[in-house]
Amino acid sequence: MKKDLKVRLGQVGDYEIRLLKVFEAVVESGGFSAAEGELNIGRSTISTHIANLEDRLNLKLCFRGRSGFSLTEEGAEVYELMKTLLSALEGFRSGVNALHVSLTGELRIIASDTICMDAQAGLPEAIARFSQAAPDVNVLLDVKSLSDIERMVLNDEADIGLIPQHRQLSGLDYRPLYVDDCHLYCSRTHPLYNAKSSSQLLDQVLSSKVVHAGIHTSPEVGAQLADMNKAAISYFYEARLAMILSGAYIGFMPNTYVQRYVDEGDLRALMPETKHYSLEICTITRTYGRSKRARELFLELWATV
Known part of the structure; x- marks a missing residue:
């Protein structure tokens, strides 16, 4: 059956996504008739879409008739998998859209002693390039002790730390500078x-x-x-x-x-x-948590200095 399913389903494209969204509306509305207003299409069209989806999946997804609408065991599992898929697609869409929005907010950099003005670091040049690429981001630069820098990066109080690499702490990524x-x-x-x-x-x-x-x-x-x-x-x-x-x-x-x-x-x-x-001397950033575009852009530009 698995081999047959692969042949019938093929790649998931726009058509399959449209069928899955019809299935989602039917399940969440509680039946074909109730989904008509949600989808703004007739019951017969909805029935055709569900039948096509069942054919492509080679699975019976639901019972419909005089006894009412209900999901089969496979239909309930497909519904849960579908929610994961559609959520991932929405996250992807939102992420791509965000890439076209100008960077704003703050970039917090905390450096250890002497690094800010060490010619080997090239920090002023990196800040200059970043300011041109992301003029709406406020760069906050300060000097702290080693332990404070590690703590601030781990606690998300700073985006980038600059320190002598004296130990490896869990939760931090280390990138050598000089x-x-x-x-x-x-x-x-x-x-x-x-x-x-x-x-x-x-x-x-x-x-x-x-x-x-x-x-x-x-x-x-x-x-x-x-x-x-x-x-x-x-x-x-x-x-x-x-x-x-x-x-x-x-x-x-x-x-x-x-x-x-x-x-x-x-x-x-x-x-x-x-x-x-x-x-x-190295940079430290948090291993966990969401990737920050401003931070990654700064590190990318810094690597070219």
Whole structure:
């Protein structure tokens, strides 16, 4: 029977959808006569449509006659399947129509420290392209801590998060952007600024007071800090840089963020061959929930920067 059904039904096209809608009206009206006003066609035409549907499905869908209208067991199942099909078609139609409507609303982007102005990220260029493509969408951009960014994206309080990839959380999708190389720096006023490379330099570095973020970002970072004199905590790079420039502390910083201070002689990298690590910067978005056109458009445009 299944083979015969496949031959009779073929592909579901406009004609089959029209027959199914007639069947829907008959079932929900409670019979052929009651469906005449709903469909604005005569009872004989309705009967012909139902007969054609039964023929195409190779199933008897309903009983009709003096005893009244009732569905067969197969007819009841077809009715439930039909509702799923018509609902999906309506959802498809609504979705396609929405694609022709101008994007509005808000796009909420939350970034971790330094990423907004890192040339490797290309965020200003991405915002410029997005603003041209979707001028009616308000872009909200802010800076938060790693844990806040993850929480906000998971709770749908932010659409896109920008963070160093330090762990994998269920419910988040991660897309790599670029890699930040970080070295250990001291300022020109620190005792190690003019130190020569020697066997004693490592001991001097390990005994110097180091300022760090105070959170576990990766095993590589943890290994670099393991034997060091962790004397101060400063989460944001801007504040950490101020502490390093004070001359009282040394600390790891992204090379691109401090390059101008190095060029001007205000900072020096200590033991660059060994005291360094890399952080992969990525975007995070919610795994679950409805797809957001503004978010996907922004990510698509950003990938071409």
